[in-house]
Amino acid sequence: METLTIDNLRVEYRSRAVGDPVKTAVRGLNLRVAQGEVFGFLGPNGAGKTSTMNVLLGFVPPTSGTARLFGVDVREPIARQRIGYLPEQTYYYKFLTAEELLRFYAEIFQIPKAERTQRIDAVLKLVELDHARTRQIKTYSKGMQQRAGLAQALINNPDLLILDEPTSGLDPIGRMKVREIIQRLKSEGKTVFFSSHELGEVETVCDRIAILHQGELKTEGRVSDLLRQHGANLEQIFLKIIGHPLQP
Amino acid sequence: MNPAPALLAALAFATALATGGRLLVWQAERVPDTGSVFDLLLGESRRAFAMHAFIKADAYFHSGFYPSVFDLAQVADRNKTHLEESIKSAGNEHHDHDAKPAPARDWLEAFGNHFHPSQHRHLERFGDEREILPWLRLAAELDPQRVETYTVAAFWLRDRLNKVNDAEQFLREGLRANPQSYEILYELGRLYAENDRDVPRARAVLELAIERWLKQEARKADPDKQGYGQILAQLADLEERAGNLDRALAHFARLKQVSPAPETVQKRIDELLARQGRPR
Amino acid sequence: MNTIWALAKIVVLEMIRRKDFYVLFILTVLLTGMAGSVNLFNDHSIVRYLKEICLLLIWVASLVIAITCTARQIPMEREQRTIFPLLAKPVTRAQFLLGKFLGCWVATGLALLVFYLFFGVVSASREQHWPVLNYLQAGFLHWLMLGIVIAATLLGSIVFAAPSSNGTICFVCVAGILLLGRHLNKVALGLAEPLQSLLYGIYFVIPHLELFDVRDLITHNWDLIPGGVMALAILYAATYTAFLLTAAWLVFRRRPLN
Numbered sequence: 001m002e003t004l005t006i007d008n009l010r011v012e013y014r015s016r017a018v019g020d021p022v023k024t025a026v027r028g029l030n031l032r033v034a035q036g037e038v039f040g041f042l043g044p045n046g047a048g049k050t051s052t053m054n055v056l057l058g059f060v061p062p063t064s065g066t067a068r069l070f071g072v073d074v075r076e077p078i079a080r081q082r083i084g085y086l087p088e089q090t091y092y093y094k095f096l097t098a099e100e101l102l103r104f105y106a107e108i109f110q111i112p113k114a115e116r117t118q119r120i121d122a123v124l125k126l127v128e129l130d131h132a133r134t135r136q137i138k139t140y141s142k143g144m145q146q147r148a149g150l151a152q153a154l155i156n157n158p159d160l161l162i163l164d165e166p167t168s169g170l171d172p173i174g175r176m177k178v179r180e181i182i183q184r185l186k187s188e189g190k191t192v193f194f195s196s197h198e199l200g201e202v203e204t205v206c207d208r209i210a211i212l213h214q215g216e217l218k219t220e221g222r223v224s225d226l227l228r229q230h231g232a233n234l235e236q237i238f239l240k241i242i243g244h245p246l247q248p
Numbered sequence: 249m250n251p252a253p254a255l256l257a258a259l260a261f262a263t264a265l266a267t268g269g270r271l272l273v274w275q276a277e278r279v280p281d282t283g284s285v286f287d288l289l290l291g292e293s294r295r296a297f298a299m300h301a302f303i304k305a306d307a308y309f310h311s312g313f314y315p316s317v318f319d320l321a322q323v324a325d326r327n328k329t330h331l332e333e334s335i336k337s338a339g340n341e342h343h344d345h346d347a348k349p350a351p352a353r354d355w356l357e358a359f360g361n362h363f364h365p366s367q368h369r370h371l372e373r374f375g376d377e378r379e380i381l382p383w384l385r386l387a388a389e390l391d392p393q394r395v396e397t398y399t400v401a402a403f404w405l406r407d408r409l410n411k412v413n414d415a416e417q418f419l420r421e422g423l424r425a426n427p428q429s430y431e432i433l434y435e436l437g438r439l440y441a442e443n444d445r446d447v448p449r450a451r452a453v454l455e456l457a458i459e460r461w462l463k464q465e466a467r468k469a470d471p472d473k474q475g476y477g478q479i480l481a482q483l484a485d486l487e488e489r490a491g492n493l494d495r496a497l498a499h500f501a502r503l504k505q506v507s508p509a510p511e512t513v514q515k516r517i518d519e520l521l522a523r524q525g526r527p528r
Numbered sequence: 529m530n531t532i533w534a535l536a537k538i539v540v541l542e543m544i545r546r547k548d549f550y551v552l553f554i555l556t557v558l559l560t561g562m563a564g565s566v567n568l569f570n571d572h573s574i575v576r577y578l579k580e581i582c583l584l585l586i587w588v589a590s591l592v593i594a595i596t597c598t599a600r601q602i603p604m605e606r607e608q609r610t611i612f613p614l615l616a617k618p619v620t621r622a623q624f625l626l627g628k629f630l631g632c633w634v635a636t637g638l639a640l641l642v643f644y645l646f647f648g649v650v651s652a653s654r655e656q657h658w659p660v661l662n663y664l665q666a667g668f669l670h671w672l673m674l675g676i677v678i679a680a681t682l683l684g685s686i687v688f689a690a691p692s693s694n695g696t697i698c699f700v701c702v703a704g705i706l707l708l709g710r711h712l713n714k715v716a717l718g719l720a721e722p723l724q725s726l727l728y729g730i731y732f733v734i735p736h737l738e739l740f741d742v743r744d745l746i747t748h749n750w751d752l753i754p755g756g757v758m759a760l761a762i763l764y765a766a767t768y769t770a771f772l773l774t775a776a777w778l779v780f781r782r783r784p785l786n
């Protein structure tokens with residue numbers, strides 16, 4: 001069964017001022033992600049990656065087309081019961097501690113009380129924030145905040161993770177950790193759908209990728225197939241597909 | 249479409265309407281002698297606030313019940329507060345007022361009447377009159393030229409709260425701010441006569457009050473005869489009690505000229521003459 | 529319900545950890561203390577003016593707390609982008625709004641509790657009696673009124689973009705209703721016809737917040753409001769609150785988040 005299905009998705013932003021042109025961020029996107037896959041969602045800045053994710057999470061209604069998670073239309077809140085999401089940039093409630101934040105999200109997922117503490121301990125350990133769990137988030141560094149974000153995405157033990165540039169702002173060790181976490185989730189049979197500009201990292205962890213450019217899907221396929229087809233590394237493929245003149 | 253500006257305009261309009269209405273009522277109550285613009289702004293607003301404090305005292309006198317400016321706007325003549333009336337007719341507890349509140353205009357108003365004092369009620373426990381004093385004190389701070397503030401406060405202080413010294417002090421403070429006020433002198437004279445039983449002092453003050461009255465009011469087209477009569481009556485009583493019947497008779501004779509009920513004054517004169525043992 | 533309550537707890541926690549409430553409370557205590565220390569004709573049992581001033585301060589402070597706390601909730605969620613991870617969880621927008629409403633309402637309720645306790649102490653210190661039921665009734669009505677104000681502010685925070693302009697608008701509206709709401713019908717009756725019906729219509733439509741203002745009854749030791757009237761007041765407040773929350777939901781339901 002497919003975990004994530006996108007059919008003919010079109011996303012338009014209508015600006016508030018009258019007379020401004022309608023901005024089309026995604027045009028006719030079709031995408032399928034199967035269970036257990038790690039899927040890389042690539043594209044230059046402004047390609048429409050975040051817009052697509054916003055639809056998947058119900059933040060923005062699709063202009064046309066449909067999107068489903070686990071076969072449920074994304075307009076239904078229940079579609080989000082089994083997913084974890086890490087936004088592109090986040091600041092969490094600064095007046096809370098990491099532990100309180102996770103407890104709050106655990107309550108929203110209605111994780112039974114007995115399991116809650118266990119779950120919180122587990123994710124804090126995973127993202128290595130154990131030592132700072134009782135400090136308010138406003139005292140965290142950017143990398144620590146990013147890791148707190150990762151922890152909240154994992155709190156409900158999700159079957160599908162949607163991560164918008166999970167490694168941005170992290171140091172090399174942090175990136176490696178995130179890669180490890182993704183691989184670990186994959187080994188547990190979870191699906192990971194993430195966007196990234198770190199092509200080397202994508203190459204190492206992803207099963208399949210899609211490249212989006214100006215709202216349109218340019219390429220989709222297994223990483224190994226693409227590498228073989230083009231006889232080049234992912235970066236070269238990426239630049240070629242978006243029509244960027246290659247360096248000699 | 250942003251509805252904010254329209255909303256703000258509507259609100260500003262409503263506020264202007266309300267304050268405008270208020271100002272009109274004030275204007276009607278006291279015609280200001282226009283000085284400089286600054287004086288007008290500062291002085292008038294201070295006086296308006298003093299008036300407000302005085303009204304507050306009146307509301308306290310009625311346990312929080314007080315018709316708003318909007319109710320007042322519909323009652324044409326209303327220049328004296330109830331509080332003042334009740335003191336003018338001091339002694340007899342009953343002063344006339346419509347005890348029945350006006351019928352509610354709609355169900356909402358009828359319902360709302362449960363949530364604020366909506367019946368005419370006076371302070372009930374003896375000594376509760378002290379509660380009005382802070383507002384009179386404030387009124388005096390804001391507008392020291394407002395004579396009623398001192399006379400009303402002094403009345404309650406000495407008559408109900410047994411604080412003769414504080415009453416005297418407050419009246420003297422009022423006198424310093426209004427040296428020409430015969431009303432304050434009258435209250436002070438009453439205090440000396442009724443509470444201190446200090447006849448010479450009371451006489452001196454009351455006679456001074458008469459002097460002031462004659463100087464200020466006598467030439468006016470519509471002099472405050474009631475105030476004059478009160479001073480004379482007080483003075484006559486004082487002399488009568490002190491045994492100076494001649495002087496008392498002289499005051500009564502003057503009182504008869506200004507009194508709205510000369511027959512009763514004549515009756516007093518007759519009694520006095522009889523006591524003097526002289527034939528009519 | 530669990531979800532709504534979880535959201536509400538966060539709002540309450542926020543209020544506890546912010547300084548606003550403490551500042552306002554200390555200010556109220558200081559100003560009341562100053563008013564109480566004035567020597568009035570050497571009489572130290574004068575209390576009603578003090579009750580009035582204290583209640584006025586409490587009303588102003590509670591409105592400041594309720595409106596500022598509510599007005600910043602949704603703009604802050606959006607500006608700090610905390611709304612994204614939150615709504616990416618199985619939370620409906622209705623639950624989100626209800627949680628925010630409940631949190632603000634409970635938080636101001638807790639603040640009111642502290643304020644009215646202080647008021648009780650002030651009045652008992654001079655009056656030597658504790659009309660606890662009357663105070664509870666007044667505080668409860670006050671709280672009901674704040675429910676309407678919070679729902680209106682929540683709606684405003686979705687309709688108007690800037691939290692500060694929303695706060696100002698809510699303040700002006702609430703103050704206007706509190707001061708004039710009761711008299712609108714009398715003003716209307718003095719107007720010419722098309723305006724009269726219009727103003728009378730407004731009079732019936734606006735939420736009469738001043739109904740819940742029973743400060744004068746408390747100051748002057750009037751009797752309790754009968755139970756039937758209280759029940760109607762609860763119904764009245766609940767109707768307006770529900771209406772405003774529904775309106776907020778209708779606006780927010782389909783609103784794109786970025």
Ligand SMILES: Nc1ncnc2c1ncn2[C@@H]1O[C@H](COP(=O)(O)OP(=O)(O)OP(=O)(O)O)[C@@H](O)[C@H]1O
Pocket residue numbers: 013014023024025043044045046047048049050051052088786
């Ligand atoms: N709220 C909005 N209103 C109008 N246009 C928007 C809005 N959000 C995004 N866009 C436009 O939609 C297009 C796609 O933006 P999107 O954020 O999806 O890109 P992205 O692929 O995530 O880029 P990046 O790699 O920089 O994060 C861009 O051209 C952007 O300008």
Ligand SMILES: [Mg+2]
Pocket residue numbers: 049050051088164
């Ligand atoms: Mg993006």
